[in-house]
Amino acid sequence: MTESLDPQKDFPVSWDEMHRNAKALAWRLVDKGPWKGIIGITRGGLVPACIVARELDIKLVETFCISSYDHQDQREAQIIKQPDGVGDGVGWLVIDDLVDSGSTFRLVREFLPKAHYACIYAKPAGAGTTDTFITEVSQDTWIHFPWDLEQKFSPPIADKKAAP
Numbered sequence: 001m002t003e004s005l006d007p008q009k010d011f012p013v014s015w016d017e018m019h020r021n022a023k024a025l026a027w028r029l030v031d032k033g034p035w036k037g038i039i040g041i042t043r044g045g046l047v048p049a050c051i052v053a054r055e056l057d058i059k060l061v062e063t064f065c066i067s068s069y070d071h072q073d074q075r076e077a078q079i080i081k082q083p084d085g086v087g088d089g090v091g092w093l094v095i096d097d098l099v100d101s102g103s104t105f106r107l108v109r110e111f112l113p114k115a116h117y118a119c120i121y122a123k124p125a126g127a128g129t130t131d132t133f134i135t136e137v138s139q140d141t142w143i144h145f146p147w148d149l150e151q152k153f154s155p156p157i158a159d160k161k162a163a164p
Contacts, residue, residue, distance in 0.1 A: 008140040012154075015146040021120045021134045022048040026055035028132050029093065029118060036091035039064050039083050039115065041104060044097035044145060048120050052095055062086065064094070064108055077107050089115025098143055099133065102126030 025048060029035075037060030040049030046063070053061050062083035068076070086092050089112030098121040099105055105117050106129055121143055122133040137143065 009138065009142065010144060011137060011141045012144040012149060013146055018047060018120070018146055019051060022051035023055055024134050025095075025118055025120060025132065026052045028134070029116075030056060032116060032132070033093075034091065035093050035116075036060065037062060037086070037093070039086065039089075039092055039094045039108075039112070041066060041094065041096040041108065042080075045095045045119070047145075047147065048097055049095040052093070052118075058093075062092075064112075066104055066107065068104055077103050079107070082111060086112060086115075088113055092116070093118060095119065097121065097145060099123065099126035099130045102129035105129035 029052065033056065035056060035058055038049050038053050038058050039062045040046045042063050042065040049061060053059070063081065064083055065080035067078045067080055092112065092115040094105070094108055094112060094115045094117045096104060096119045099119050100123050102125060105126065109117070109129070116132070117130045118132040119130050120134050122130055122136050123139045123141070124136070125139055127133065127136060
């Protein structure tokens with residue numbers, strides 16, 4: 001059976017869950033340093049990068065600005081801004097919220113091949129492009145991050161499956 005590449009499952013993430021998972025990521029990374037600094041992949045990687053920076057007491061936080069998603073679709077990644085003064089990435093930690101297809105991390109690795117790549121969530125198609133992650137989700141899962149959500153009623157899963 002082939003797994004669909006179209007998201008079929010909604011996976012909402014709360015602020016509390018994001019904070020717990022980013023802290024868990026910091027626990028996995030604490031002994032892998034020392035780190036010169038963190039590079040957050042914009043925009044989704046900024047929140048976990050900030051939490052990891054706090055937990056690892058890293059003061060130097062850079063950004064690698066890439067556009068590859070709108071609120072529902074993935075497209076070819078476009079570089080908007082690269083960090084300066086990080087060389088080939090030795091001693092740097094690159095953080096994102098999610099690795100989906102792996103295209104963002106593959107692109108960044110072209111510029112920072114010796115950095116350590118970490119994220120909160122990994123899908124099977126991209127898991128091989130990250131060095132450290134917390135939770136693997138199926139490829140057909142769409143993760144709804146807390147910065148993209150507002151509280152409202154959500155129908156039960158059974159109701160969604162019964163809909164035409």
